[in-house]
Amino acid sequence: AQTVTQSQPEMSVQEAETVTLSCTYDTSESDYYLFWYKQPPSRQMILVIRQEAYKQQNATENRFSVNFQKAAKSFSLKISDSQLGDAAMYFCAYSPSGFGNEKLTFGTGTRLTIIP
């Protein structure tokens, strides 16, 4: 069974600085998707960024980027120029690709605090 591990229950960063959240996963699949979801205090789950495993290029969305290391099964999220609105729980998630593989496996989350 696939597992997703987030080893940092809590992180904090000064406003305008850069922070990296870690995620590792275990799978025997060769093709899959990885996601980072953000859950602010409003509790709405919001997709931040996604990565297809067959793509070597790391995904980027504005201030958010990932460091995808397929061989190491590592998928970290880097937030640049941290803003107060980035304060939230961040969940890493995994899904195999293809039909019959609809479920997401989530990590336990990392609570990110932004220090003004």
Place this chain on the structure above:
Amino acid sequence: DAGVIQSPRHEVTEMGQEVTLRCKPISGHDYLFWYRQTMMRGLELLIYFNNNVPIDDSGMPEDRFSAKMPNASFSTLKIQPSEPRDSAVYFCASSFLGGGSYNEQFFGPGTRLTVL
């Protein structure tokens, strides 16, 4: 397009009462997921549907929980009778696994259930 809609947003009930949570997925999505989120257990998948048919209900905690999807635009999660340990935030999510999709799930705002 409206996102996933859930109602009610908050529900407070007494132990032993029946509770019904409702979800309207995004139009055109063919998968619908019900999750429960608690501090102790994190985000758990309860059940999911494909084209209104339940595919995997192995996460449903016990017989007190039931879910239905009578049509493509509506699903319910029912707890009868409710117990204090059912207090949690319940999320509904939907996705579309057609060609070119990324298994991305779109979440509703959640229903915070409190059972006294």
